Amino acid sequence: MQHELSSPTIDWPARIERGEPPSLAVWKFASCDGCQLSLLDCEDELLALADRVSISYFPEATTAMVAGPYDVSLVEGSITSEHDAERIRQIRRDSALLITIGACATAGGIQALRNGRDVDGFTSIVYAHPEYISTLATSTPIADHVPVDLELRGCPIDRGQLLQMLASVLNRHALRLPTTSVCIECKARSTSCVMVAHGTPCLGPITQAGCNALCPSFHRGCYGCFGPMESPNVGALRAQLGTLGLDGDAIFRLLNTFNTGAFATAVEEGST
Amino acid sequence: MDLVQTDVATDRWVLRGLDRLIEALVGRFDEVIGPVVLDGVVRLQPIESADDLPIGIADEQAPATYRLRRDASALRFSYGLGPDSLKSLVHPPRSPVWTMRRRDGSLVVDAAHHPTHERAVIGARACDIDGLRVLERTQTGGDHADPAFRANRNGLFVVAVDCTHPAPTCFCANTGTGPSARDGHDIAMTELETRDGAVYVLRAGSERGRALIDELQLERASSELIRRAAREPGVAARGQPRSLPANAPLIAKLAEHPQWDDVAERCLACGNCTAVCPTCFCTDMEDVVSLDGDGATRVRVWDTCFSMEFSRVGPAPIRGSVTERYRQWLSHKLGTWHDQFGESGCVGCGRCITWCPVGIDLTAEIAALAAPAEAAR
Amino acid sequence: MTRSEPAAVPVDPLLEPNVQRVVAVVDEIPDVVTLRVVPVEGRPFGFLPAQVSMVGAFGVGEAAISISSPPTETTFHEYTIRRAGAITSALTRLRPGDQLWVRGPFGVPWDLDLDGRDVVIAAGGIGLAPLRSAVYRVIEQRARYRRVVLVVGARSASLLLYAGAYDAWRDRGIEVVTTVDVADPGWDGRVGFVPAVVEELDLDAGNTSALLCGPDVMMRLTADGLVARGVPAEEVQLTLERNMQCGNGLCGHCQLGGLIVCRDGPVVRYPAVAPEFAVPGR
Numbered sequence: 009m010q011h012e013l014s015s016p017t018i019d020w021p022a023r024i025e026r027g028e029p030p031s032l033a034v035w036k037f038a039s040c041d042g043c044q045l046s047l048l049d050c051e052d053e054l055l056a057l058a059d060r061v062s063i064s065y066f067p068e069a070t071t072a073m074v075a076g077p078y079d080v081s082l083v084e085g086s087i088t089s090e091h092d093a094e095r096i097r098q099i100r101r102d103s104a105l106l107i108t109i110g111a112c113a114t115a116g117g118i119q120a121l122r123n124g125r126d127v128d129g130f131t132s133i134v135y136a137h138p139e140y141i142s143t144l145a146t147s148t149p150i151a152d153h154v155p156v157d158l159e160l161r162g163c164p165i166d167r168g169q170l171l172q173m174l175a176s177v178l179n180r181h182a183l184r185l186p187t188t189s190v191c192i193e194c195k196a197r198s199t200s201c202v203m204v205a206h207g208t209p210c211l212g213p214i215t216q217a218g219c220n221a222l223c224p225s226f227h228r229g230c231y232g233c234f235g236p237m238e239s240p241n242v243g244a245l246r247a248q249l250g251t252l253g254l255d256g257d258a259i260f261r262l263l264n265t266f267n268t269g270a271f272a273t274a275v276e277e278g279s280t
Numbered sequence: 281m282d283l284v285q286t287d288v289a290t291d292r293w294v295l296r297g298l299d300r301l302i303e304a305l306v307g308r309f310d311e312v313i314g315p316v317v318l319d320g321v322v323r324l325q326p327i328e329s330a331d332d333l334p335i336g337i338a339d340e341q342a343p344a345t346y347r348l349r350r351d352a353s354a355l356r357f358s359y360g361l362g363p364d365s366l367k368s369l370v371h372p373p374r375s376p377v378w379t380m381r382r383r384d385g386s387l388v389v390d391a392a393h394h395p396t397h398e399r400a401v402i403g404a405r406a407c408d409i410d411g412l413r414v415l416e417r418t419q420t421g422g423d424h425a426d427p428a429f430r431a432n433r434n435g436l437f438v439v440a441v442d443c444t445h446p447a448p449t450c451f452c453a454n455t456g457t458g459p460s461a462r463d464g465h466d467i468a469m470t471e472l473e474t475r476d477g478a479v480y481v482l483r484a485g486s487e488r489g490r491a492l493i494d495e496l497q498l499e500r501a502s503s504e505l506i507r508r509a510a511r512e513p514g515v516a517a518r519g520q521p522r523s524l525p526a527n528a529p530l531i532a533k534l535a536e537h538p539q540w541d542d543v544a545e546r547c548l549a550c551g552n553c554t555a556v557c558p559t560c561f562c563t564d565m566e567d568v569v570s571l572d573g574d575g576a577t578r579v580r581v582w583d584t585c586f587s588m589e590f591s592r593v594g595p596a597p598i599r600g601s602v603t604e605r606y607r608q609w610l611s612h613k614l615g616t617w618h619d620q621f622g623e624s625g626c627v628g629c630g631r632c633i634t635w636c637p638v639g640i641d642l643t644a645e646i647a648a649l650a651a652p653a654e655a656a657r
Numbered sequence: 658m659t660r661s662e663p664a665a666v667p668v669d670p671l672l673e674p675n676v677q678r679v680v681a682v683v684d685e686i687p688d689v690v691t692l693r694v695v696p697v698e699g700r701p702f703g704f705l706p707a708q709v710s711m712v713g714a715f716g717v718g719e720a721a722i723s724i725s726s727p728p729t730e731t732t733f734h735e736y737t738i739r740r741a742g743a744i745t746s747a748l749t750r751l752r753p754g755d756q757l758w759v760r761g762p763f764g765v766p767w768d769l770d771l772d773g774r775d776v777v778i779a780a781g782g783i784g785l786a787p788l789r790s791a792v793y794r795v796i797e798q799r800a801r802y803r804r805v806v807l808v809v810g811a812r813s814a815s816l817l818l819y820a821g822a823y824d825a826w827r828d829r830g831i832e833v834v835t836t837v838d839v840a841d842p843g844w845d846g847r848v849g850f851v852p853a854v855v856e857e858l859d860l861d862a863g864n865t866s867a868l869l870c871g872p873d874v875m876m877r878l879t880a881d882g883l884v885a886r887g888v889p890a891e892e893v894q895l896t897l898e899r900n901m902q903c904g905n906g907l908c909g910h911c912q913l914g915g916l917i918v919c920r921d922g923p924v925v926r927y928p929a930v931a932p933e934f935a936v937p938g939r
Contacts (some may be wrong), residue, residue: 018746056571171571179569180750181717181743188551188587191637195555196373196582200321200363203637205346213550213637227319238588239602241548248344248638378674380758382715386697387676387756422920424671424905533914535936562909565902569716576716583909590910593898594741604938612912619915 018157020180021079021104030079030178033065035099037085037092038119038147042164043110044068044084053171060178076102080177086112086119086147093144093153100154105177108150109170111163115235116269118163119147123269149269158182163233163266166218186217187238190230193221202229209249209262214240214274235267236274243275292506293498295469295480298330298356300496301439302402308492309437310397313369315362320348322362324369324401333403334359341447341630343639354477357403360447361629365408365558369401370432371415373555377428377565377578394427400437404465406458407450407627409440411558413464417621418561437488440465442513446520447630451643454523455628459513461485467493470509481509522630522643524614529624531649532614535607539648544603546638551584553632553640554609559625562590585609610642670702671905674713674758679751680733686816688740689783690749691725694757695733702762704728706769706790707896707924710761711904712736714747721901721919722748723787724762728794734759737786737818763904765924767791767894771866774892775804777858779879781851781871785809785818787896787923788870796829806832806858810851810871813839834858852878862887869895877934880927893927914939 023030034044047054048069064074081103087093100106108114116123122130127145131138150156158177160169169185176183186192190212194201202208202224210229212221216237223230236242242263249259263271295301305312306328316325317334327333338351339359351358379390412433419429440461443452452458461468466489469480481501484490501509525531534540554560564583569576583590586605591598599605617625626642633641681693695701704724711719720742726735740749751757769791776795780788788807795805807826811817814837823833836847836854847854852875855867865888869876876895884890899911899918906920914933916922921929933939 053571060571060573172568175569175571175573176716178573179716181714181747184566184718184743187589188584189548191550191552192555192582192584195363195552198323198364198368200319200323201346201552201635201637204344204635205319205321210637213548213552237550239549241546241602244546244548244638247546251344380674380715385754385756387715387758389674389676389758419907422906424669424907426905426907427669427672535939561907563903564908564910565718567716567718573716578718585909591900593900598899599938601938607938608912611914616912616915620912620917 018105018182023079024178024180029060029062031064031074032061032080032082033076033078033099033103034068034082035065035084036068037083037096037113037150038088039085039110039112039117041068041084043113043162046164046167046170047082050167050171057171057174061174078103080105080107083108083113083150084110086116086149087144087153088119088147089143091142096150096153105157106150106154107158107160107173108156109160109165111161111233111235111266112147113150114159114161114270115267116147116149118266118268120269121264122147147269160185161216161234162218166220168220169218188217189213189237190215190217190219190221190224190234193217193219194224197221197225199225202227203248203252207252209252209254209258211245211262214242214245231265232263232267232271235270240271240274242271291483292501292509293482293493294501294505295482295496295498296476297478298333298402298480301480302327302330304492304496305400305402305437305439309400311399312402313399314402315357317348321346322348322359324362324364324366327402330356338445339447341449341634343449343633343641344636345639346634353473355471355473356478357441357471358445360443360445360450361405361408361631363556363631363635365556365629365631366401366404366412366436366438367415367558367560369399369436370412370429371419371561373582375428375580377580379578380576382574382576394431396431396435398435398437400439402439402441404438404440404461405443405629406440406461407443407452407455407629408558409438409461409464410457411627411629412438414559414621414623414625414627415561417623418559421621438465438467438485440468440485442468442470442509444471444512444516446516447634448519448521449630449633450628451520451522451524451630452628453517453520455624455626457627459516465489470512472505472508472512479505481505522633522641524626524628524643524646525650527650528614528646529618530615531646532611533616534649537649539645540603540607542648543606543640543645544601546640547602547606548638549586549602549605550637551586552635552637554584554586555582556631556635557613558627558629558631559613560584585612610645613642614646671760671763674760675702676756676758677734679753679755679757681753682751685737685818688749689737689818690740691735691737692748692751692757693726693733693735694759697756700731701734703731704734704762704790705766706794707764707766707787708762709764709787709901709904709919709923710734710736710759711763711901712738712748713758713760714744714751715757717747718744719760719902720744720748721763721904723790725786725789726793727797728790729797737783737789739783760904763901763919765922767868767896767924769794769798772801773803773864775806775861775865776802777806777808777855777860777865777867777883779808779810779851779855779867779869779871780818781810781875782812782816783818784871784875788868789819791868792826792831796826796831799830803864804832805830806834808834808836808851808854808858810836810838810854810875813837814841814844814846850878851875852882855879856882856886860886860888863889866892867894869893873898873934880931884927890927890931894924895927895930896923897925897930898923
């Protein structure tokens with residue numbers, strides 16, 4: 009008899025194994041910087057962490073630029089160009105532990121709306137000199153390009169989850185994050201169901217928990233920032249959204265925002 | 281035992297308005313919980329006076345739908361159940377279990393946390409009070425009772441109100457758990473509308489309930505009021521359209537039936553039903569390490585059998601499909617609960633029907649499962 | 658969190674953590690270690706073979722682990738742990754002097770009152786860990802039983818758990834049969850799955866009792882094979898593995914049909930579980 013809950017087993021960088029401060033780098037790809045700002049937003053807590061990590065590369069916060077290798081890399085943003093694709097491969101080679109943060113890095117972000125569409129057409133409309141633009145036809149998550157050790161979802165990420173993840177990594181274990189629906193968080197914090205009680209369209213039932221049900225607590229439907237939960241039944245929710253009066257276009261727009269790529273995959277897999 | 285000299289079963293008192301009762305509760309308990317309209321929903325919330333309670337509110341409930349509207353009555357309990365059962369009061373969504381510190385390589389355990397506060401709840405319905413009893417059996421009925429549950433339950437003073445306006449989603453008459461409070465309360469009330477406004481006919485359910493009634497120096501209820509109070513809940517029960525068949529325990533345990541796949545097509549596996557259920561007791565543990573690395577906290581949190589992680593053994597969940605997870609929930613609730621605890625896990629409150637975002641109705645599922653498998657599509 | 662008020666509630670060893678110190682670590686097979694632990698204060702609690710402890714790693718959580726030391730050993734406990742998830746990774750990293758906590762012992766033990774009977778003990782992979790304390794108990798009271806056969810299966814020879822102890826067990830009157838799924842060069846034991854090897858044992862079926870531990874499918878096939886040969890189903894005991902989290906029957910995770918495994922198991926007799934084993938996803 010041996011039982012425990014699942015979570016990845018990880019070979020920890022030597023400094024973490026020895027209880028010494030690991031070197032930390034923060035990287036940005038196609039993104040809005042919001043997730044990095046979530047890290048900066050943890051001012052008080054960062055003090056507690058300050059002597060437990062050594063920041064080697066974090067252009068948003070410091071001028072420190074220590075060359076790799078790095079014990080822990082946090083990666084924000086999606087891959088949208090050949091140059092990005094090469095850069096993330098180098099970062100992976102330089103990083104013992106690679107953690108993706110935010111919907112761009114974990115699902116391709118809202119910019120993944122371009123996927124499967126006429127990107128040359130977009131470029132010609134948006135840019136005066138489209139010939140200067142070098143871009144891929146897709147916006148893809150980091151994990152499509154290199155192995156990722158841990159991921160934090162969200163648009164932006166939840167600062168509590170980020171801090172807990174860092175504390176756990178320093179304790180040499182991977183934080184177990186919820187993979188269930190946002191509904192679990194609504195019920196735990198006594199937020200009344202906006203869909204049942206108000207008829208407000210909400211992606212909460214198919215979205216992974218982690219934000220502590222932020223939008224429903226302000227009487228808004230969930231926008232799906234944390235991407236699909238473990239077994240998203242998109243078809244069943246779509247039917248209910250129709251019952252609430254949404255037409256096909258409105259449902260499409262609801263499902264295709266920050267995690268468009270991930271929800272699209274969930275629809276393809278038709279997972280129930 | 282000398283405290284209750286008269287017959288608890290037949291003594292009735294009358295209260296005009298709830299001010300004096302709630303004042304007495306507020307003076308006596310750390311916290312008084314009652315129904316409050318919040319965001320268009322009747323929730324159980326801390327209250328300070330009778331003015332916090334709804335007045336002249338009616339509800340409309342159906343699968344996946346809950347709406348409130350005003351009505352002209354002076355009643356304060358003229359609506360069916362809201363999403364909150366009494367579960368949160370005794371078995372909270374999050375409760376600390378212990379904290380631990382690491383100092384020079386040694387682990388030091390702080391004494392485990394057991395709540396000690398005294399609370400009163402007013403407006404509890406019979407089905408929920410029975411749910412409290414069912415839940416209590418799961419958490420304290422074995423060899424190693426959960427001390428936190430026991431402390432919470434012992435500290436809870438229950439003022440019940442007979443359910444005179446059940447929602448069409450509930451079926452306590454069928455499960456035998458309502459609409460009149462019979463057991464587990466300290467005081468029970470029947471709310472009646474009279475020319476002078478709302479009047480409450482009270483009965484004591486415990487010695488401490490009787491002591492509070494005595495302290496309020498209430499007058500005895502007239503025989504006319506007693507007759508009306510006895511009649512109202514019965515009228516309410518007759519209107520309930522839903523029920524479970526007598527053989528539900530057997531049907532729910534069916535291993536094979538196309539209906540399981542059918543419901544899995546519709547089920548979101550979101551866990552709303554288990555969260556609002558007054559008896560769903562499953563919990564998970566969260567262990568959290570502090571930022572300085574030297575402290576750790578263990579918190580018990582509600583869990584749901586609709587999650588994959590719930591049944592995981594080794595690399596994979598035992599119940600990987602929603603078919604298997606919905607079947608587990610219904611089989612347990614109505615079937616194997618009997619094997620484990622000697623009764624059904626359903627008290628007929630109907631919350632899982634109203635608060636399911638897609639309106640899955642367990643009474644309809646059981647009816648479909650009762651049809652022979654060949655007949656089902 | 659504040660310290661609780663003067664505790665009116667007595668400390669329950671199944672609910673409250675008992676801090677223990679690692680005194681020895683044995684590397685068994687790849688990713689599997691045995692921790693020998695002693696309480697920081699007081700003596701280890703008594704237990705019976707197949708009983709389980711919740712073993713905790715600081716800040717990470719608890720995993721259900723069988724106690725695999727001899728039940729007569731009153732100075733320490735041993736836990737054989739495979740590195741699988743975060744908790745067991747943390748536990749298998751501990752070194753002598755490090756501390757952990759345990760709660761226990763939980764659950765229904767093997768019924769070893771099998772006087773005069775032949776006993777077949779069958780283990781798949783790390784399933785030998787919950788059986789080791791039973792083997793110790795049988796050796797200690799060897800005269801009570803007739804023939805005792807231990808069948809141990811693993812994917813390959815290097816994954817046979819406690820292999821260094823088999824000869825000593827043979828010397829104490831246990832027939833030890835080893836089998837592997839894949840034979841490496843030089844392997845001279847059996848090749849095949851545990852149910853097939855048990856199938857080939859020459860048994861006095863009506864007088865045989867069996868103790869099984871391994872994956873569900875291995876136990877089901879072995880049990881069905883034994884019953885088909887005339888071993889009474891009631892005489893087949895097996896130890897269930899389910900998601901055990903609290904140990905006290907309170908958290909709901911380890912349900913298997915009407916069974917709450919931490920309370921009604923881990924050891925059950927085959928008839929109690931055969932119908933549930935037949936249904937995937939139960």
